[in-house]
Amino acid sequence: MTTLAITGGQVLLPDLTVTRADVLVDQDGGEILEFGDELAGEADDTLDAEGSLVTPGFVNGHCHVAMTLLRGHADDKPLDAWLQEDIWPVEAELTADSIRAGTELGVLEMIKSGTTSFADMYFFVPTIADVVAEAGLRARLGHGVISVGKDEEAVHEDAQEGLEVAAEVDGMADGRITSAFMPHSLTTVDGQYLSEYVPKARDLDVPVHYHANETEDEVTPIVENHGVRPLAYAAEKGMLESEDFFAHGVHVDESEIGLLAEAGTSVIHCPASNMKLASGMAPVQRMLEAGVTVGLGTDGAASNNDLSMLDEARDAAMLGKLAADDASAVPAEAVVKMVTQGSADAIGLDTGRLEVGAPADFAVIDLEQPHLTPQHDLVSHLAYAAAASDVRHTVCDGQVLMRDREVLTLDEDAVRARATEEAEALIARADD
Numbered sequence: 001m002t003t004l005a006i007t008g009g010q011v012l013l014p015d016l017t018v019t020r021a022d023v024l025v026d027q028d029g030g031e032i033l034e035f036g037d038e039l040a041g042e043a044d045d046t047l048d049a050e051g052s053l054v055t056p057g058f059v060n061g062h063c064h065v066a067m068t069l070l071r072g073h074a075d076d077k078p079l080d081a082w083l084q085e086d087i088w089p090v091e092a093e094l095t096a097d098s099i100r101a102g103t104e105l106g107v108l109e110m111i112k113s114g115t116t117s118f119a120d121m122y123f124f125v126p127t128i129a130d131v132v133a134e135a136g137l138r139a140r141l142g143h144g145v146i147s148v149g150k151d152e153e154a155v156h157e158d159a160q161e162g163l164e165v166a167a168e169v170d171g172m173a174d175g176r177i178t179s180a181f182m183p184h185s186l187t188t189v190d191g192q193y194l195s196e197y198v199p200k201a202r203d204l205d206v207p208v209h210y211h212a213n214e215t216e217d218e219v220t221p222i223v224e225n226h227g228v229r230p231l232a233y234a235a236e237k238g239m240l241e242s243e244d245f246f247a248h249g250v251h252v253d254e255s256e257i258g259l260l261a262e263a264g265t266s267v268i269h270c271p272a273s274n275m276k277l278a279s280g281m282a283p284v285q286r287m288l289e290a291g292v293t294v295g296l297g298t299d300g301a302a303s304n305n306d307l308s309m310l311d312e313a314r315d316a317a318m319l320g321k322l323a324a325d326d327a328s329a330v331p332a333e334a335v336v337k338m339v340t341q342g343s344a345d346a347i348g349l350d351t352g353r354l355e356v357g358a359p360a361d362f363a364v365i366d367l368e369q370p371h372l373t374p375q376h377d378l379v380s381h382l383a384y385a386a387a388a389s390d391v392r393h394t395v396c397d398g399q400v401l402m403r404d405r406e407v408l409t410l411d412e413d414a415v416r417a418r419a420t421e422e423a424e425a426l427i428a429r430a431d432d
């Protein structure tokens with residue numbers, strides 16, 4: 001057995017207490033073996049965590065990772081105009097090479113900011129899976145299916161691709177990659193296709209992931225055309241199972257919160273995207289009180305505009321208070337849970353907690369920084385003060401992906417150069 005010891009740090013436990021301990025990891029099995037003192041002598045390799053906080057690797061519950069190529073391309077518009085005028089015309093020009101370059105850039109940013117797992121809905125998914133496998137992360141991946149603007153044959157091809165891709169990538173990279181069927185949203189995929197293809201996803205035994213209740217404009221047509229709120233409509237379409245998860249949940253009413261709590265369907269809250277597109281404020285405190293599993297996601301880098309889950313945690317706490325008009329709402333403990341166990345549970349990955357036998361996924365945060373001094377409460381620091389650049393080491397499945405801020409699985413300069421080149425070529429094709 002090959003082992004790794006993370007030594008000298010303070011460790012964040014699942015109950016959000018912090019304890020001084022070394023952590024011993026089985027790198028072959030990718031799991032935590034032991035917490036204790038002086039474990040360096042027992043290990044083949046060590047990672048120094050003196051003056052640092054050892055936390056579970058962060059889990060990004062909703063992303064479109066290759067959208068890093070569109071970061072800063074189109075800002076300051078609401079969702080519909082942004083997608084239709086700026087984003088979709090450029091995405092029509094994406095190639096496998098651009099997706100590879102954008103995904104490499106996105107996973108590089110994730111590793112540098114302590115994210116070890118993510119859920120992703122996009123195009124050219126086998127290429128995304130290759131990059132995830134090489135970079136060493138965990139991910140639940142799916143092809144985004146859209147019916148609007150397509151003839152019937154094209155929609156069937158798209159939905160079929162969604163199923164085939166889910167079957168193809170599930171279990172790749174020694175099980176670090178899993179999949180889902182991913183219809184884009186309740187308004188961009190016509191009901192007849194949801195009725196036909198969601199049961200086929202059940203036959204594959206994969207969850208369903210989609211966008212829902214993001215803007216008022218998305219709620220109104222469903223109420224008008226189907227006579228029910230969007231999540232009741234989702235339930236009619238079989239998309240409200242306990243393994244399913246959807247992004248946003250901004251405009252949900254009490255009846256829908258009740259449906260979610262009963263069904264066990266999870267919500268991925270994306271506060272930065274919701275603020276930037278002015279979509280609204282999700283009732284996160286209400287959903288938590290009702291027992292809904294809430295995770296956190298960045299959404300794509302074009303509506304955020306970064307992939308840092310520490311930023312997302314702080315945004316969730318701040319926005320949650322504003323939404324509830326209550327400073328005690330969505331406290332530090334809640335967002336630290338959301339960015340670890342909450343997102344992991346929501347997207348159905350067995351990670352997000354540091355205990356013996358759990359997957360060896362870590363972010364190690366350097367606490368010896370002015371903005372993290374003094375250290376009254378490390379959970380408070382994680383929620384409100386720590387930044388992506390404080391992440392020292394990142395470990396996923398027992399493998400060191402970043403050591404002392406050097407990413408070991410990707411060549412940072414080459415990734416940035418390729419992404420710059422591919423992003424410029426993509427925009428040029430779209431402008432032609």
Ligand SMILES: CSC[C@H]1O[C@@H](n2cnc3c(O)ncnc32)[C@H](O)[C@@H]1O
Binds near residue numbers: 121144145273303
């Ligand atoms: C069909 S692949 C995914 C699709 O979703 C688009 N997208 C990015 N951000 C959002 C958002 O906040 N709401 C809805 N759709 C979004 C992305 O550009 C892809 O086209």
Ligand SMILES: [Zn+2]
Binds near residue numbers: 211300
């Ligand atoms: Zn999204």
